[in-house]
Amino acid sequence: MMDDVRTPPFERFYEQHKDAVFGLLAARLGRQRAEDAFQDTFLRALRAYPDLRHAGNLRAWVLTIAERVAIDAHRRERPTAELQEPESWDSRPPHAELEHLAAQLPQTERAAVVLRYGYDLDYEQIGAALGSSAEAARQAASTGVRRLRGRKP
Amino acid sequence: MTTLPEHLDRRFRDEAASAGLLDVAYDFTDSPIGTLLVAASERGVCRISFDPEPERELDALATAFGVRVLRAPGPVEIVRRELDEYFEGARREFDLQVDLTPLPGFQRAVLEELVRVPYGHVDTYGGLAQRIGKPRAARAVGGALNRNPIPIVVPCHRIVGATGSLVGYAGGLERKEALLGLEGALLT
Numbered sequence: 155m156m157d158d159v160r161t162p163p164f165e166r167f168y169e170q171h172k173d174a175v176f177g178l179l180a181a182r183l184g185r186q187r188a189e190d191a192f193q194d195t196f197l198r199a200l201r202a203y204p205d206l207r208h209a210g211n212l213r214a215w216v217l218t219i220a221e222r223v224a225i226d227a228h229r230r231e232r233p234t235a236e237l238q239e240p241e242s243w244d245s246r247p248p249h250a251e252l253e254h255l256a257a258q259l260p261q262t263e264r265a266a267v268v269l270r271y272g273y274d275l276d277y278e279q280i281g282a283a284l285g286s287s288a289e290a291a292r293q294a295a296s297t298g299v300r301r302l303r304g305r306k307p
Numbered sequence: 308m309t310t311l312p313e314h315l316d317r318r319f320r321d322e323a324a325s326a327g328l329l330d331v332a333y334d335f336t337d338s339p340i341g342t343l344l345v346a347a348s349e350r351g352v353c354r355i356s357f358d359p360e361p362e363r364e365l366d367a368l369a370t371a372f373g374v375r376v377l378r379a380p381g382p383v384e385i386v387r388r389e390l391d392e393y394f395e396g397a398r399r400e401f402d403l404q405v406d407l408t409p410l411p412g413f414q415r416a417v418l419e420e421l422v423r424v425p426y427g428h429v430d431t432y433g434g435l436a437q438r439i440g441k442p443r444a445a446r447a448v449g450g451a452l453n454r455n456p457i458p459i460v461v462p463c464h465r466i467v468g469a470t471g472s473l474v475g476y477a478g479g480l481e482r483k484e485a486l487l488g489l490e491g492a493l494l495t
Binding site for chain 2: 165177180196
């Protein structure tokens, strides 16, 4: 990460990460429920922001908050939860949680989902990493997410 | 790449402001003398800037007031409205609190006195120096005005040289002339 160690003004932080946060939440909760979760995530981040001791990896920090918010949302709506919830994932970074969650997907889909939503790479980058096109990466991630959503709790 | 829908972006900015979580809220507004950045802390207007360079402004605001700086139209709406009215000639005094807390004492004293110079009138650097009880500090007064963070509302355009020449203005002499012209105070 290229973040300055000094905490940047919140506006800059928010602009840099808002799309990634919404993308993660939409993938985890669906677009509808992602709306409230998005507000919740950035309000939590805003409350904690002045006390941040270092700004080395703000993307990981805010995606972790988003994951916790998504987990809370699932807990509240347990019977209709779309995704399974590993017991120990509160303390793990988003990519590790996604790797766990996506473990049973076919390899390419799994890699595309984790790279897309765990590491926030764009499809160009994912395509390059998988040795395929951006379009193929997009399809793999989208099929993977649909497959995860279809899984029964 | 998923893009955040605009209504959600707006909603977050509104909620952040109304929850009282911001050190500074800011937005941009159009005026006859160009786009202005307008910022407010919880104490009042804290910055109006000509030709704003957003990245630099953000850093400066964060350093002076705290890192929770966010573009949020709500808290600065009243400032925008009063500026609009002023530029339309419908307002002669601003009913706004200003936040001068991060400024050094001398500059604050100068700017607080400056607010008393009424619409359509001018005073001189020396005159203002006298009014704050430092008659020999005309030059330092000039420096304090030059770094005025809240031009227009804190009307440094109303201070001119002893001979009536405009002398200088951080936003450019053309703007100073335009503001004095608007107020009907332009000297020939």
